[in-house]
Amino acid sequence: MLPATSPVSTVGRMERRNRRDNARTAVDAPAPPSAEVARDRLWAQDVRSSIRCAAVLLALLLLIDWGVGTLSAPRATLWAALAVLLFLVLYPTRVSAGEGWLVSRGLLRARLVRTDHLVSVRCLDGVGQRLVLRDTFGARVEIDPRVLVANPPLWRRLDEDARLSALRSTLSCGETALHRVSERIDRETALTVFKVSGLE
Known part of the structure; x- marks a missing residue:
């Protein structure tokens, strides 16, 4: 009488599990070290541009609100949130x-x-x-x-x-x-x- 779990089926399951683990490791693992890594040399410049755009938007909104006399703490908070949202949208991937x-x-x-x-x-x-x-x-x-x-x-x-x-x-x-x-x-x-x- 054969046992409930044969050695052949156990080995097969282990091999399949190892293949899945290897594939998952290849995808999730951080980038391997390399002596020659090419990077986006304009990334820092793009980040600064994103910050400037968000700051200009915030300054304009605050200036307009102050000019018409409707500037308040809640409105300033709202404008700041909009500026942060703009920065997040413009933030470049590295x-x-x-x-x-x-x-x-x-x-x-x-x-x-x-x-x-x-x-x-x-x-x-x-x-x-x-x-x-x-x-x-x-x-x-x-x-x-x-x-x-x-x-x-x-x-x-x-x-x-x-x-x-x-x-x-x-x-x-x-x-x-x-x-x-x-x-x-x-x-x-x-x-x-x-x-x-x-x-x-």
Whole structure:
């Protein structure tokens, strides 16, 4: 008579559990250390711009209220809350990338995608264009293509890893989106060269 739980089924369950744990670790783990990490060099400037916009809005609202004689503590609190809300909306995500990974950090959370195991790269058009990266572990990151245009080292890191994903046959779609970003970066680089050389 066979026991209720056979050794074969127990081993199978353990292997499946280990695979799930490994996939979860790959998605949730922080970015691995790397000697060459590319970062958004304009992020601090964008944060300062967000602070300035929120401060200008607050100053204007307080000035208008004071000018018409309706300024009070509750109204000042409301205007301050609106300024904070504007700052939160404008706060830029901080993008950094190393060999095989890319991280997008917001105020509340960070998202990591394995760029050497990409499944798809899609370009979402709308009010603000977004580049959506997905990996084989189910992780998903959205970034602004302008970050890649303004930071060539970030783009080179992503491009190299995307090519590796294509060689591994994990990247099923995304060549068109990457080609569009590449063309945009080449165009911006050419314009910069013309400006510096005075040919524009």
